[in-house]
Amino acid sequence: MTTAIPSAAHIPDIVGVLGGGRMGAGIAHAFCTAGATVVVVERDDDAAEAARQRVLDGLGKSVQRGTTSEDLQTLSARVSVSVDYAAFETCGLVVEAVPEDAELKAAALTAVEERLTSNAWLATNTSSLSVSSLAGKLQRPERFCGLHFFNPVPASTLIEVVLAQQTSDELADAARGWVELLGKTPVVVKDAPGFASSRLGVAIALEAMRMVEEGVASAEDIDTAMVLGYKHPVGPLRTTDLVGLDVRLGIAEYLESTLGERFAPPQLLRDKVARGELGRKSGKGFFDWTE
Template identity: 70%
Template sequence: MGAGIAHAFCVAGTVVVIVEQNEQAAEAARGRVIAALDRTIAKGGTSESLDVLSSRLTTTTDYSHLAPCGLVVEAVPEDFDLKSTALRAVEDVVDDAAWLATNTSSLSIGDLAAALQRPERFCGLHFFNPVPASALIEVVLGPATSAELKRAAQEWAVALGKTPVVVKDAPGFASSRLGVAIALEAMRMMEEGVASPEDIDAAMELGYKHSVGPLRTTDIVGLDVRLGIAEYLASTLGERFEPPRILREKVERGELGRKSGQGFFTWDD
């Protein structure tokens, strides 16, 4: 997700700094972004050269390199303590006028903002995977998010060629809450032998015009990520979001979806 977000801003003409946990991860992140930029050029998505696009990109392990940034988007894994720690580290080095955002798909914006010195300058910017192909950004407003940031966030989304939807801070917001609910029911249907993964997905793709079915989407997002979101929603919204047995078992076996090569489908790439 972080690489996809960086790619989107690079293509839009923004100077981008990626902070990773170590040198190996930083180099891998740069490689992913450069590869995505190359694909965009090949598809005619930009008239700029790879040299020009890549010149806007810096990868580092040092938070202090974020000091000049006007906007920082946190995109670490979906763990509250990890996100909170990262956001506080960012706030310590950026200017007071900088905006902060989190790419969380379910965690409370208000709870994350509570540890920040300037919660009014913080919101959710929920990008969707894969970022280059997605047309949506969910702008999530916390209790303290300023009206100025709300306007700016919507403008950023449009500048990236995407459509913003604005939602208030609530478990799962709008997109994750609906998407996870459908995916969990699809998994229960698999457990009950109602239909195959292929036919369940085809029903949603052909009958409801979903571009990708709920089980293949889960594979793309990551079964471990979906499990974490479902557990959080179950703890906040009730047992209707309780993860099905099949999801827990697959995660325990390391069948995490596309990134592991096996999830509800087999991925050869």
């Protein structure tokens, strides 16, 4: 059953995104096309310019496909980039989208919070790390939650709203409303290792990797079995290539440390990451992406 958007729900006028990689740019894209002014903060000028171009490229594709009624000039006028956390001072919401490393995220989030007003909201895009632990590093943990976006963000229709132990009921309601106003479906989960999607998705992907490792079937045939047999839109190994083998390895290692050896990464995954076979972003993973 579809739940109604809370009557008071609205996307903040200005939304910040920390990190302008593929995920961060996609998050910025989503909020921009929903009407928000977006500011992306990156580590240096080169990274900031690359982030700006990623966002504008994505917006341009949305204009070409007719998935937005606004023109590119109007959309691009609502996008800015910076290398200074002070750019977040006017934001009503900031979403952190830095690499999946607990210490890095904790340091980034505390630095962002120092720049926010007391009534601003803060979220992390972590796909597996403890949102409650990250909240414990903050001065206003009740104003913090997880917003787990999926890649590619513009096309994805799901966002996990992850509630830390400290997350206020007000934020839980607001976050669900933001997701629906972005045109996506919220799944609300309590903070637990891997949440719902990563825990299940990684479990399937790791077993698929073991099957390749054992010579049970090729990567192509395993994915075809899941697509045709179970109606998955994309197979688990191709999904791993899209997410990044290094990202999947990090999530698997975290889940192994919290949930046990059933999430132990196969040696095949470790070997591929060591060789730099990271999936689409490197041109090779379980599949060839060079073309």
